[in-house]
Amino acid sequence: MSKYNRFTSNRGHSDKASGASGNGFKEHVEATKFNDEFIAQMRAVGKVVTNTTSSASSASAVVDAQWRAANAAGTGADKLDIAWHLNAASDKTATGVEVCYKTAAEKAIAQEIAKAISKVTGLKLRRDGGAYQRDDLGFLNYTKSPAILIELGFITNKNDMAQLTAKRKEIVAEIVKSLVGTAPKPSPAKPNDSLAGKKLISKVNGLRFYGKSSWGDKDVVGTVNKGLGFPSVLAKVKMNGSDQYKVQNSKGKTFYITASSKYVELKNK
Secondary structure (H helix, E strand, C coil), X not given: CCCCCEEEEECCCCCCCCCCEECCEEHHHHHXXXXXXXXXXXXXXXXXXXXXXXXXXXXXXXXXXXXXXXXXXXXXCCEEEEEEEEEXXXXXXXXXXXXXXXXXXXXXXXXXXXXXXXXXXXXXXXXXXXXXXXXXXXXXXXXXXXXXXEEEEECCCHHHHHHHHHCHHHHHHHHHHHHHCCCCCCCCCCCCHHHCCEEEEECCCCEEXXXXXXXXXXXXXXXXXXXXXXXXXXXEEEECCEEEEEEECCCCCEEEEECCCCCEXXXXX
C-alpha cells in the first residue's frame, strides 16, 4: 500500500484537444471513463479526490490547466496527482503498460500502478518494470506534489483496447487497492437485456473456462461437463477475434467461457 492519502485525477486530454485515436477509439473518451471510474471508486472508500480534468481547446492549455488545478487542490508528500492517457504507435503491434514519473521518489509507485494494470489485463510491462522516467512532460514538471502519468496501453493495438475496455472496473479496483489497501466491493453484475433470464449449458465434457477474458492455458480455472454450466450469462465479449460469454456461478463469481454454439448453448432458466 502507498503512503498517499489525497489525490487529484484528470483525463489527460479534452474534446477539443483529444489526443490519439485508433481502432475506433478516441483517447480523451476512453481516458475520461478511467478517470471517472477512479474518482468514483476512491470516493467510495472514503478518499479525497479532486477532478482536475480540463476542457481547454489546445493541448498546451489543457496541461497548463491540469497542473494549476492540481496545485490549487493542495500540495504535500502525502498527495498524488494522476493523469490518464493511452499510448499510440505507427506499429500496430506495439503493446504494453507504462507509467511516467519524473523523480526517483515516484518510481516505486509508477511500477506498482503499472503492475496492477498488467495483473488484470495480462499486458506486458514496458521500460523499467512498467516505469518510465521523463523530464519533458508539463504535467509532471509543474505539479508540486508527487505525480504520475499513466499510459494504460496502446490505443493503436486491438488487443490492448479489448482488455482495457472489457476490464476497466477491475483495472481501476486493482489500482485503488494498490494505492490505499482496499477497493469498493463490486455490485452484483447484471446481465444485459438480451441475455437476461438465460443460463449457459456445456454440450461437451471437459470444457474449459477462464478466470479472465483469455484463451491462455495459465488462465484456465476449471472445466464443466456436458449438461452442466453457469446459471447467469452477463455479456458476450471479444477475445482475440473470438466470442466468449462472461458468466457467473451461483456464488456470484465471474468467469469467461467460449461462446461457440459448437460447445455451449443458452437456455431459459
